[in-house]
Amino acid sequence: MSKNLTKRSEDYSKWYNELVVKADLAENSGVRGCMVIKPYGYAIWEKMQAELDKKFKETGHQNAYFPLFIPKSYFSKEASHVDGFAKECAVVTHYRLKTGEDGKTIEVDPDAKLEEELIVRPTSETIIWDTYRKWVQSYRDLPILVNQWANVVRWEMRTRLFLRTAEFLWQEGHTAHATKAEAIVEAEQMMNVYADFAENFMAIPVVKGVKTANERFAGAEETYCIEALMQDGKALQAGTSHFLGQNFAKAFDVKFANQEGKQDYVWATSWGVSTRLMGALVMTHSDDNGLVLPPNLAPIQVVIVPIHKTDEQLAEISEEVNTLVAKLRKLNISVKFDDRTTHKPGWKFNEYELKGVPVRIAMGPKDLENGTFEVARRDTLTKEVVAKDDVVNYIQDLLEKIQSELFNKALDYRNSHITEVNSFEEFKDILDNKGGFVAAHWDGTSETEEKIKDLTKATIRCIALDRVEEEGQCVLTGAPSKGRVLFAKAY
Amino acid sequence: MSKNLTKRSEDYSKWYNELVVKADLAENSGVRGCMVIKPYGYAIWEKMQAELDKKFKETGHQNAYFPLFIPKSYFSKEASHVDGFAKECAVVTHYRLKTGEDGKTIEVDPDAKLEEELIVRPTSETIIWDTYRKWVQSYRDLPILVNQWANVVRWEMRTRLFLRTAEFLWQEGHTAHATKAEAIVEAEQMMNVYADFAENFMAIPVVKGVKTANERFAGAEETYCIEALMQDGKALQAGTSHFLGQNFAKAFDVKFANQEGKQDYVWATSWGVSTRLMGALVMTHSDDNGLVLPPNLAPIQVVIVPIHKTDEQLAEISEEVNTLVAKLRKLNISVKFDDRTTHKPGWKFNEYELKGVPVRIAMGPKDLENGTFEVARRDTLTKEVVAKDDVVNYIQDLLEKIQSELFNKALDYRNSHITEVNSFEEFKDILDNKGGFVAAHWDGTSETEEKIKDLTKATIRCIALDRVEEEGQCVLTGAPSKGRVLFAKAY
Numbered sequence: 001m002s003k004n005l006t007k008r009s010e011d012y013s014k015w016y017n018e019l020v021v022k023a024d025l026a027e028n029s030g031v032r033g034c035m036v037i038k039p040y041g042y043a044i045w046e047k048m049q050a051e052l053d054k055k056f057k058e059t060g061h062q063n064a065y066f067p068l069f070i071p072k073s074y075f076s077k078e079a080s081h082v083d084g085f086a087k088e089c090a091v092v093t094h095y096r097l098k099t100g101e102d103g104k105t106i107e108v109d110p111d112a113k114l115e116e117e118l119i120v121r122p123t124s125e126t127i128i129w130d131t132y133r134k135w136v137q138s139y140r141d142l143p144i145l146v147n148q149w150a151n152v153v154r155w156e157m158r159t160r161l162f163l164r165t166a167e168f169l170w171q172e173g174h175t176a177h178a179t180k181a182e183a184i185v186e187a188e189q190m191m192n193v194y195a196d197f198a199e200n201f202m203a204i205p206v207v208k209g210v211k212t213a214n215e216r217f218a219g220a221e222e223t224y225c226i227e228a229l230m231q232d233g234k235a236l237q238a239g240t241s242h243f244l245g246q247n248f249a250k251a252f253d254v255k256f257a258n259q260e261g262k263q264d265y266v267w268a269t270s271w272g273v274s275t276r277l278m279g280a281l282v283m284t285h286s287d288d289n290g291l292v293l294p295p296n297l298a299p300i301q302v303v304i305v306p307i308h309k310t311d312e313q314l315a316e317i318s319e320e321v322n323t324l325v326a327k328l329r330k331l332n333i334s335v336k337f338d339d340r341t342t343h344k345p346g347w348k349f350n351e352y353e354l355k356g357v358p359v360r361i362a363m364g365p366k367d368l369e370n371g372t373f374e375v376a377r378r379d380t381l382t383k384e385v386v387a388k389d390d391v392v393n394y395i396q397d398l399l400e401k402i403q404s405e406l407f408n409k410a411l412d413y414r415n416s417h418i419t420e421v422n423s424f425e426e427f428k429d430i431l432d433n434k435g436g437f438v439a440a441h442w443d444g445t446s447e448t449e450e451k452i453k454d455l456t457k458a459t460i461r462c463i464a465l466d467r468v469e470e471e472g473q474c475v476l477t478g479a480p481s482k483g484r485v486l487f488a489k490a491y
Numbered sequence: 492m493s494k495n496l497t498k499r500s501e502d503y504s505k506w507y508n509e510l511v512v513k514a515d516l517a518e519n520s521g522v523r524g525c526m527v528i529k530p531y532g533y534a535i536w537e538k539m540q541a542e543l544d545k546k547f548k549e550t551g552h553q554n555a556y557f558p559l560f561i562p563k564s565y566f567s568k569e570a571s572h573v574d575g576f577a578k579e580c581a582v583v584t585h586y587r588l589k590t591g592e593d594g595k596t597i598e599v600d601p602d603a604k605l606e607e608e609l610i611v612r613p614t615s616e617t618i619i620w621d622t623y624r625k626w627v628q629s630y631r632d633l634p635i636l637v638n639q640w641a642n643v644v645r646w647e648m649r650t651r652l653f654l655r656t657a658e659f660l661w662q663e664g665h666t667a668h669a670t671k672a673e674a675i676v677e678a679e680q681m682m683n684v685y686a687d688f689a690e691n692f693m694a695i696p697v698v699k700g701v702k703t704a705n706e707r708f709a710g711a712e713e714t715y716c717i718e719a720l721m722q723d724g725k726a727l728q729a730g731t732s733h734f735l736g737q738n739f740a741k742a743f744d745v746k747f748a749n750q751e752g753k754q755d756y757v758w759a760t761s762w763g764v765s766t767r768l769m770g771a772l773v774m775t776h777s778d779d780n781g782l783v784l785p786p787n788l789a790p791i792q793v794v795i796v797p798i799h800k801t802d803e804q805l806a807e808i809s810e811e812v813n814t815l816v817a818k819l820r821k822l823n824i825s826v827k828f829d830d831r832t833t834h835k836p837g838w839k840f841n842e843y844e845l846k847g848v849p850v851r852i853a854m855g856p857k858d859l860e861n862g863t864f865e866v867a868r869r870d871t872l873t874k875e876v877v878a879k880d881d882v883v884n885y886i887q888d889l890l891e892k893i894q895s896e897l898f899n900k901a902l903d904y905r906n907s908h909i910t911e912v913n914s915f916e917e918f919k920d921i922l923d924n925k926g927g928f929v930a931a932h933w934d935g936t937s938e939t940e941e942k943i944k945d946l947t948k949a950t951i952r953c954i955a956l957d958r959v960e961e962e963g964q965c966v967l968t969g970a971p972s973k974g975r976v977l978f979a980k981a982y
Contacts, residue, residue, distance in 0.1 A: 030565070030621050031609065034558035039637060042555045064533045067525035068611075068642055068658050069581070072588070074521070076596050087588055090560070091599050092611065094582040095646040097563070105567050108582050108608055117599055118522065120559075120583065120611070130521050140833065146530060151559055151642065155586040167559050342631065 003354050007288050012232040019282060020161045023291040023355050026278070033159040033166030040355065041278060043299035045169070048277060049149065051201050051296075052171060055193050061145045061173060066127050068151075069118035074126040078219050078251035088155040090120040090166075120153040125219060125244070125270055128174045129252040136176060136266055138257045143186070144176040162279035163236075163491050170274035173241075176266045178258060180245075183267035184222075187243040190271040191224035194239035202277070203294040203407035204228050204284045205414045206238055207437070207486060209462025214446050217270075221245040227461045227486070229414045230283035233435015235461045235488035238280050241271035279491070284410050285379070291356030292379050294406050295399040302328060302335045302395060303357045305348045307364035314339065317363050320388065324361075324373070327392045333399065353378060358402050359395060379406055420484065424475050427487070431456055437486040441472035443479035452476055458487040494845050498779050503723040510773060511652045514782040514846050517769070524650040524657030531846065532769065534790035536660070539768060540640065542692050542787075543662065546684050552636045552664060557618050559642075560609035565617040569710050569742040579646040581611040581657075611644040616710060616735070616761055619665045620743040627667060627757055629748045634677070635667040643765075653770035654727075654982050661765035664732075667757045669749060671736075674758035675713075678734040681762040682715035685730035693768065694785040694898035695719050695775045696905045697729055698928070698977060700953025705937050708761075712736040718952045718977070720905045721774035724926020726952045726979035729771050732762035770982070775901050776870070782847030783870050785897050786890040793819060793826045793886060794848045796839045798855035805830065808854050811879065815852075815864075818883045824890065844869060849893050850886060870897055911975065918966050918978070922947055928977040932963035934970035943967055949978040 005022060006014045021027050025041030037045065053063070069092060096112030099105075121127065128146075135141060153167045162168075173190060177183040191208055198204045206226035216223045220242035228238045249255070249265040258264050285292040295301050304325070306317040321337050328335045336357075338348055345362065352360055362374040373391050376383045379402055386394045417436025421427045430438050442448060442460065452475075453459050463485045472481045496513060497505045512518050516532030528536065544554070560583060587603030590596075612618065619637075626632060644658045653659075664681060668674040682699055689695045697717035707714040711733035719729045740746070740756040749755050776783040786792050795816070797808040812828050819826045827848075829839055836853065843851055853865040864882050867874045870893055877885045908927025912918045921929050933939060933951065943966075944950050954976045963972045 027622075027625070029558045029618065031558045031560045031562060031618070034560060036558065036622050037556040039553035039555045043553065045556075046554060062530035062534065063537060064530045065528040065536075065660065067520045067522045067527065068644065069522045069525060071522060072597060072599075075588075088586065089588055090583045090609070091585040091588065092581045093584045093599065095579065097566075097578055097580055097582065097610070106563060108563075108584065118581070119588070127520065127522070131518075131527050134518070153559065169556065 003290060003350060005288060005290060005354075008231065015288070016279075016283060017161065019286060019290060025282070025291075026161045028161070031166075033156060035161050035165050035167075037169070037275070040299060044281070044293070044297050045275060045278060047297050047299070048202070049171075052197060052273070053149075055197060056147050056171075056173065059145075059189060059193060061147045061175075063148065064146045065148055065150070066124050066131060068121055070121050070124070070127045072117045072119055074130060075119065077126065078247055080219050080247075088157075089122050090153045090155060092118040092120065121150070122152055122154045123270075123272075124148065124150070124152075124172055125174065125248050125268075126252070129248040129254060129268070132174075132176050132266070133252055133254045136254055136256050139178045139259055142176055142178045142256060142266065143182065144174075145186075146175065147171055147173040160279075162275055162282075165275075168275045170272050172270060172272040175269045176249075176254070177269070178256065178264075178267070180267050183245075183269050184243050187222065187224055187241045187269040187271065190241040190269070191226060191239070194241065194271070194273060195226045198226055198228065198238055198277075198280075199407065201294075201296050202281060202284075203296070203403060203410060204238065204280055205407065205411040207462060207464050208466070209464040209486070211240075211462060212446070212449060212460045212485070214449050215459060217242045219244060219247050221247070225462050227437075227488075228280050228284065229417055229436055229488070230280070230491065231413070232283070233417060233489070235437065235486075235490040236276070236280050236283070237461070237490065238277060239271070239273040242269060244268035244270060285406055286356065289381070290354035292406070293356035293358060295358045295403045298356065298358050299334065300336045300352075300355075300357050301333050301399060302359045302361060303348075303352045304335065304337045304361045304363070305345050305352075306337075306339055307345045307362055309365075313365055313368070314341075316368055320368065321363060324388070324391065328395060331392070331396055333395065359398060361391075361395075377402060379409075418486070421475060422472075427452075427458075427475050428456055431458055431487075431489065435489070437461065437488050439484040439486055440475040441481035441483070442485050443474035443477050443481055445479075448474060448476050448479075452487065456487075456489075458489050461486045461488050461490060494781060494841060496779060496781060496845075499722065506779070507770075507774060508652065510777060510781060516773070516782075517652045519652070522657075524647060526652050526656050526658075528660075528766070531790060535772070535784070535788050536766060536769060538788050538790070539693070540662075543684075543688055543764070544640075546688060547638050547662075547664065550636075550680060550684060552638045552666075554639065555637045556639055556641070557615050557622060559612055561612050561615070561618045563608045563610055565621060566610065568617065569738055571709050571738075579648075580613055581644045581646060583609040583611065612641070613643055613645045614761075614763075615639065615641070615643075615663055616665065616739050616759075617743070620739040620745060620759070623665075623667050623757070624743055624745045627745055627747050630669045630750055633667055633669045633747060633757065634673065635665075636677075637666065638662055638664040651770075653766055653773075656766075659766045661763050663761060663763040666760045667740075667745070668760070669747065669755075669758070671758050674736075674760050675734050678713065678715055678732045678760040678762065681732040681760070682717065682730070685732065685762070685764060686717050689717055689719065689729055689768075689771075690898065692785075692787050693772060693775075694787075694894060694901060695729065695771055696898065696902040698953060698955050699957075700955040700977070702731075702953060703937070703940060703951045703976070705940050706950060708733045710735060710738050712738070716953050718928075718979075719771050719775065720908055720927055720979070721771070721982065722904070723774070724908060724980070726928065726977075726981040727767070727771050727774070728952070728981065729768060730762070730764040733760060735759035735761060776897055777847065780872070781845035783897070784847035784849060786849045786894050789847065789849050790825065791827045791843075791846075791848050792824050792890060793850045793852060794839075794843045795826065795828045795852045795854070796836050796843075797828075797830055798836045798853055800856075804856055804859070805832075807859055811859065812854060815879070815882065819886060822883070822887055824886065850889060852882075852886075868893060870900075909977070912966065913963075915966050918949075919947055922949055922978075922980065926980070928952065928979045930975040930977055931966040932972035932974070933976050934965035934968050934972055936970075939965060939967050939970075943978065947978075947980075949980050952977045952979050952981060
């Protein structure tokens, strides 16, 4: 029953690429760097969206929609933003095609050149702050707490499904506030919302922290982030929340009259997570047999496969199963009864293992006789025979157990892969031979950070919010440091 | 308490444009033809999305996501599709910008020209059928029942908020089937889903029908549609469902082995509705005082405004109101208690009237004394005093009543604006002086249809599915006809 899946130990990157395609999550399209998210993958993304959207609304945000296109000149308005973003972008220059002289092909109509080129949004701060100018006059119009679910485009040269694609799906929150303090509270709140979501919904442990100046968002004064650790020891930035100061308000002239009637610039945040989280999901939990899904994210939480030789057996099994299905659905557990006769049980076992269905139930003639079901866990690959009177409670408990055990397993792995080092030799050794986060002292300069990156490919993933203040010497320069930061190679 | 809203009788088009902006539904952006959908408008769109998505899933469809960009050459593959679509499109020609010589502005990098231009999708048949080729080998892979929620771009020259914008939001279903009959059943099913949604959720009566060859989707063999009638007597196409035959399968070489093992081309449908429905919503129910929303679509179904002089009164009223709010929320009724002291009750009444909140409850000192609430309907502008013990049931019934009365009112209007005519003089007279659908005999030729359009601006909106077969003479040419078709001027 081979799935022809490369082993993680052989080639982690190949394993990932194969798994994403074979588990029907996504595939490459005919357009360079743009992916097709297949129904099974999209169903997982929808579950993420629904949970995040609920959390955003609970924290007072509303959704809205802003244009896909941004006039080129908007990008020049915020100086550091243009450096960080406006370069690798899809540029619309024309608005019409015409039939070629052969009457068959079509070509760009040179008469339909735009006066000003339009950029397909790589992120929407500029177009949104151009809009907020019209929405804000007084402190009474603040705060604006808006989120957008959208597609964005960044012309990446080397792309990988979910992790780095030219087009991806995301949400971007953009808020406007009357005070600096309120904006900072908002940026921190959203980092906490993301961390809660990653850990308690996706079962992915994350480190909360802030980025160094080097790694900060283009236009931000502070970038908060959540950093996850993949099974191959590389870090993955799973979400960011930016305190933007008054930078965009100044660039787009968004002022308000405060309670004293004085004009002031508005304070801003932005925050986002993307379909990249699908990559984090795969690389946190899955194994050599395929996808492993936390029950919260599984489009099918329980699959039931009948094992039978005769039609009579199938009929009897179906009767038992239908009763069980009805009971599980009442508990909002998503169940699929796969009674297709076109495929053998072994084929089905294999298929649902590949697709990461958390719980598989089988029922054969012996189970029928004994009044039992065989219940198998995808994550541990273990089986248990359960009496049919107990099975509903058993399944309900098991789904919760799998959810929390997946988190704990990932947490153990992550915690055992944060290594404190005190010399650059050790630093390199850990990076090369163990991987994970390297907790090291750093002198606080961008120069040293760059140098370490050049020497090791490791970057500072974050300055953890819970880091211990301690005196130390920079692992590279020996200059004084006030605490350790987390380095890692990263996706 | 003027809202400065133009009266419908003065200038319907101006009324619409003003209302969309003043009611906070949408506004124009800095990008020509692209709108910003504001939070209040987007909240209504989300309700439409949620209901449609539920209906799509109940009919067996799954969501997926396909690329925003389509290589130019894909459009040439389906001959009639390219004629209908590929002309007014946003064309991406470059993938990079660079800093200009002044070091400040940015310009398109001429070195980053794409080998093949990319079209921002105006609709996704081509990219999706290019993908389906990889998904289909055998009849066992069929049907594919997929829907996508996405943004699309059509470079319209004259744009109007929601009704015709360069970028708009929509869903597009794309299904693949083993047989012609199954594909036709699917296309008809989705037309019925749309009609059910329009009538029973949006309270918009629609005529179900098929388009003439002239009005058919580019690449379709049959276009099913639902046609609505706006208050100014113009028709609006509210949704379409296309039977595409094997056209796209042939263009993209999508074949399958049927049950007999023979290769055949796959049969297709596509179907969509868009943010245009927001325009239909406004122009079906609203009035000179602002928006009128059916309760199903109202982000706030009930607003409660306290009327008080003293803080003590407000406290007493709040106590009563909070009890009521809790009871209504238990029934899944969305309630807002607007106890802001920064705005007067009159201002609030005006605001919620403009925004179409279906039910407004006021409570003042007298109500407090008498144990009553004042309940006002937005649609009829009538008020009723209701005892507090009865108010929960009263509200619940009232919301259902408003929903059905709005539909009936629109249905009466629509039915009284389908006029049978038997001469071209009458045809023109009705169009000019009464408006609405004109039911007339037509000789079935595209030439006559075109001529009538040139003479009157009216097009055949549809051949209604329930039309009576009857012998007649074409209203323009006198040639024989087998039944009446519905003409109208249209959005």
